[in-house]
Amino acid sequence: MSYCVNCGVKLADSEPVCPLCQTPVINPNQPTDTHRAYPDHMDRFPQKHINRMFVFRLAWLVAGIVSATFLLCDFFTAGSIGWSVYVVLGVLFIGSVASAFCFASVYAAVILSAGCTLALLAIIAWMNSGWKWFVYLAAPFTLILGVLFFVCILTIKKKIKSLLRGIAVCLLVCAVALIAIEILTDLYGGQLVHLYWSIYPCVPISVIAIGLFILSFNKKLLAEIKKRTFI
Amino acid sequence: MKKRFLWTIFGFSVMIKAVRKPMTLFRLFEKPPTYIRESEMEALSKNQIPSWLKLDHAAIIYPPTTSRRIAAMFRLSVSLDHTVDKDILKAALQNTLRRIPSFGYRLRQGLFWWYFTRLDAEPEIKDDANNPMLRIDEKRNRYYLFRLRCYENRIALEVYHALADGTGGLTFLMTLTAEYLRLKCNDPIEYSDIVLNPSDAPDPEEYEDSYIRFSRKAGAMEQSTRAYHVPGAEEDPHILNLITGKIPLDELKSTAKAYNCHITSFLCAVMIDAIQQIQEENAQKKHPIIISVPVNLRQFYPTKTLRNFSSYLFVGIDPKLGHYSFDEIVSQVSGQMSLLATEKRMNAKMTANVQMTNNIFFRAIPTFIKKPILSVGELLMGDRCCSNSLSNLGYVSLPDTLEKHIDRLNFMLGRPRAKPGSTTCVGYGNNLYITFSRKIKETDTEKYFFQKLVQLNIPVEIESNHRS
Ligand SMILES: [Zn+2]
Numbered sequence: 001m002s003y004c005v006n007c008g009v010k011l012a013d014s015e016p017v018c019p020l021c022q023t024p025v026i027n028p029n030q031p032t033d034t035h036r037a038y039p040d041h042m043d044r045f046p047q048k049h050i051n052r053m054f055v056f057r058l059a060w061l062v063a064g065i066v067s068a069t070f071l072l073c074d075f076f077t078a079g080s081i082g083w084s085v086y087v088v089l090g091v092l093f094i095g096s097v098a099s100a101f102c103f104a105s106v107y108a109a110v111i112l113s114a115g116c117t118l119a120l121l122a123i124i125a126w127m128n129s130g131w132k133w134f135v136y137l138a139a140p141f142t143l144i145l146g147v148l149f150f151v152c153i154l155t156i157k158k159k160i161k162s163l164l165r166g167i168a169v170c171l172l173v174c175a176v177a178l179i180a181i182e183i184l185t186d187l188y189g190g191q192l193v194h195l196y197w198s199i200y201p202c203v204p205i206s207v208i209a210i211g212l213f214i215l216s217f218n219k220k221l222l223a224e225i226k227k228r229t230f231i
Numbered sequence: 232m233k234k235r236f237l238w239t240i241f242g243f244s245v246m247i248k249a250v251r252k253p254m255t256l257f258r259l260f261e262k263p264p265t266y267i268r269e270s271e272m273e274a275l276s277k278n279q280i281p282s283w284l285k286l287d288h289a290a291i292i293y294p295p296t297t298s299r300r301i302a303a304m305f306r307l308s309v310s311l312d313h314t315v316d317k318d319i320l321k322a323a324l325q326n327t328l329r330r331i332p333s334f335g336y337r338l339r340q341g342l343f344w345w346y347f348t349r350l351d352a353e354p355e356i357k358d359d360a361n362n363p364m365l366r367i368d369e370k371r372n373r374y375y376l377f378r379l380r381c382y383e384n385r386i387a388l389e390v391y392h393a394l395a396d397g398t399g400g401l402t403f404l405m406t407l408t409a410e411y412l413r414l415k416c417n418d419p420i421e422y423s424d425i426v427l428n429p430s431d432a433p434d435p436e437e438y439e440d441s442y443i444r445f446s447r448k449a450g451a452m453e454q455s456t457r458a459y460h461v462p463g464a465e466e467d468p469h470i471l472n473l474i475t476g477k478i479p480l481d482e483l484k485s486t487a488k489a490y491n492c493h494i495t496s497f498l499c500a501v502m503i504d505a506i507q508q509i510q511e512e513n514a515q516k517k518h519p520i521i522i523s524v525p526v527n528l529r530q531f532y533p534t535k536t537l538r539n540f541s542s543y544l545f546v547g548i549d550p551k552l553g554h555y556s557f558d559e560i561v562s563q564v565s566g567q568m569s570l571l572a573t574e575k576r577m578n579a580k581m582t583a584n585v586q587m588t589n590n591i592f593f594r595a596i597p598t599f600i601k602k603p604i605l606s607v608g609e610l611l612m613g614d615r616c617c618s619n620s621l622s623n624l625g626y627v628s629l630p631d632t633l634e635k636h637i638d639r640l641n642f643m644l645g646r647p648r649a650k651p652g653s654t655t656c657v658g659y660g661n662n663l664y665i666t667f668s669r670k671i672k673e674t675d676t677e678k679y680f681f682q683k684l685v686q687l688n689i690p691v692e693i694e695s696n697h698r699s
Contacts, residue, residue, distance in 0.1 A: 004693075007678060008685040009476070012694040019474050019695035020678040038473075038696040039382055043360040045300055045469060046368035226464050 002027040012037065056102045063095040085127075093120045106153055114146030137188045141181065148177045164216035171209035175202040280332045280433065284347040288442035288585050289539035290393035294338060294345040295605035296648060300468050302366035304645035305397060305655070307404045308387035310638045315381045316415060317356055323411035324354060324379060330429040331403050333438035333537055334394060337374040340598055345393075350374055356381060361696055362471050364389050364645030364668075379407075384638075386411070389645075392539070397624045397642065398527060399537035401425055405629065412636055421630035424535075434535060441534040442585050450583030455545060455616035459518035461509050461651050463671030471646045474677050475666045477639075477692040478684065480626075483663055486687055490558075492565035495623045498656065498665065499524060499546055499568075500561040505679035506618050507550055507560075521547030523617035524568075527625070528581070531574040542580055544571040545617060557683075614649035619676065626658035639664065646670050 002011050002025045004018035014036050017024045067088040074084035093116055100112035118139060125134035151173045155166040182198040215221065286294070293303050328335050335354075336347035352373045359382030367378055367389075376391040377400075388404045395403070406427045409420045422428040466472065487497040499522050506520045525543045534540060546567040548555050555563070587593060596604070624642050640659035643666040647653045652669030667677045681691050 007682050009681050010690060010692040012692060015693065015695060015697065017697070019693055019697060020674050020681060037475075037694050038361045038363075039359055040699060041358060041360050042362050042469065043365040046366060046371070048299065223464060228462075 052102045063091045067091050117142045162216045168209040168213040175205045282349045287440040287538045293393035295602040303392040304364040306389045308641045310385045319414045326429040327407040396539045396541045421632045436535045437537045441536045441540045445532045446582040446585040450586045451579040452583045458521040458618045463673040473696040475694045478663045482689045490561045496565040500564045517550040519549045521617045523620040525622045620653045622655045624657040
């Protein structure tokens with residue numbers, strides 16, 4: 001049986017420090033290994049129960065009905081199938097992307113949806129026999145966006161030691177992607193590579209990213225902000 | 232005559248069983264385990280208990296404010312004089328559920344309201360945890376809205392607040408403990424109004440909504456303002472910090488008597504004093520310091536209900552008007568208490584609530600729209616308007632046959648939704664056990680609270696759920 005020298009309260013044998021003021025208990029006569037009031041085991045939050053198979057089936061059922069309706073409408077009004085192919089392609093595309101996110105891990109889902117986008121654009125290019133815009137503009141653009149999403153999800157999910165640092169990395173990647181997009185459009189237009197509009201968003205984004213990166217190391221300031229903004 | 236009636240009902244239930252589930256007939260001829268009570272009783276009570284229930288008028292606020300991470304839970308625990316035997320506890324739990332069927336329900340969402348449906352599965356007994364009162368994982372808990380845990384010599388009951396209030400939970404736990412001790416030690420048990428006899432049939436009054444029965448015509452809502460919240464760094468969402476103080480009742484009573492007030496008012500005043508000290512140290516702009524004090528309505532109305540039947544009142548001070556000395560706080564609090572905790576005021580409040588929920592236009596709103604409305608309403612009228620809460624379960628006196636096996640009692644509330652912490656106390660034996668549960672790291676409220684008690688020459692013993 002000990003007392004806290006700071007608060008004057010009696011402390012149960014299970015308390016190595018005063019729970020009120022964190023003053024350590026120094027009692028040479030007290031055995032150190034005493035009974036704890038609560039076990040160490042921590043409960044976890046309930047899991048999210050989403051029936052993925054049900055969502056998947058429902059999505060494809062809806063997609064099937066919508067495509068069939070459009071195909072029939074197109075066929076009966078125009079006598080042949082024309083514009084409705086694009087609708088069907090779009091529905092198929094949304095369905096595959098949604099089911100990718102339903103099943104695979106989020107990384108695989110990003111890669112799969114990038115693949116689906118490429119396939120969709122390729123089919124459209126093939127139908128219109130205009131391969132140039134696909135090869136020089138659409139494909140690289142999709143790839144850049146895919147890489148951007150992939151890196152962002154990776155950094156946020158892995159938290160690279162702190163969430164703030166993750167956000168900083170994401171912002172920097174966004175800035176790089178913007179520059180890459182400008183280079184791409186310049187090349188497609190047949191002009192010389194000349195950075196013009198992408199500089200304006202890139203500079204503030206980089207400044208914010210660097211600021212967040214520095215802030216993430218200042219634990220004291222972070223704790224203070226957390227404390228002040230607590231609702 | 233009564234016996235023949237019972238047998239008739241039993242016969243009917245066997246016939247119904249034979250039609251619905253023919254295999255269960257075979258079980259009738261098995262020799263029942265010694266600790267299970269007569270199947271006759273089971274047949275009777277199963278027929279009486281409604282297959283579904285409406286939520287009572289206080290419970291309807293809990294489902295909309297429940298999310299994956301937040302649920303209004305409270306916990307009651309008893310510490311016995313020996314290590315708990317889980318198998319016997321399980322048998323005792325089954326018998327208790329038969330006696331108090333209102334705990335055997337599952338929460339469902341209807342088109343306009345939430346409702347309870349009856350459960351048949353047996354509940355499980357869980358191990359205790361460092362962070363009790365986390366939201367129940369319904370699927371893993373077989374859809375029960377309470378959780379029974381045991382740790383060494385302690386039995387703890389954690390209840391989702393929509394199911395029952397503190398008195399209902401206490402009755403369940405005490406009935407369970409008495410039944411456990413009867414099975415374990417073979418002692419004769421003395422029954423009382425909080426220790427029910429499991430071989431009695433459940434009384435429909437025990438699961439009625441007493442708000443409807445006792446509300447009158449004139450309702451009045453109370454005005455509430457924003458209250459001061461103690462600042463602090465919030466812990467991770469699954470962590471709950473608990474500090475329990477054991478205070479000898481004699482010293483507490485005599486000190487409260489010296490200040491000419493009740494124990495609840497006295498503890499409230501000490502807490503307001505502690506929070507005022509924190510506000511003076513931290514905040515430039517002063518906000519009112521308000522404590523929410525739940526009131527058990529059973530003290531005003533004769534009802535046996537074990538579901539929610541309580542209200543609350545706000546007491547506090549406004550430090551904008553200047554510093555309050557401890558004596559001033561005590562007189563403020565006990566004055567406000569005697570002004571507000573009257574049958575008329577409480578009835579007006581409960582009538583207002585019943586009238587609002589009985590309004591046909593409100594009732595016709597679909598649940599998915601009602602949910603955000605009620606959730607925001609609770610946020611604005613609930614935790615925002617009080618700095619802390621102090622629920623006093625009162626002094627629990629048990630029959631001697633039970634008291635000799637029970638060393639201590641504990642009562643606590645789960646992680647609050649918007650305020651930094653909540654406080655609960657219960658008197659048992661010669662002590663009062665007061666538990667602070669908080670979601671922030673800082674312990675200033677607790678520190679100043681207990682230091683004030685020590686200053687007033689009231690000894691305190693502290694225990695916590697510190698993590699190693
Ligand atoms: Zn201390």
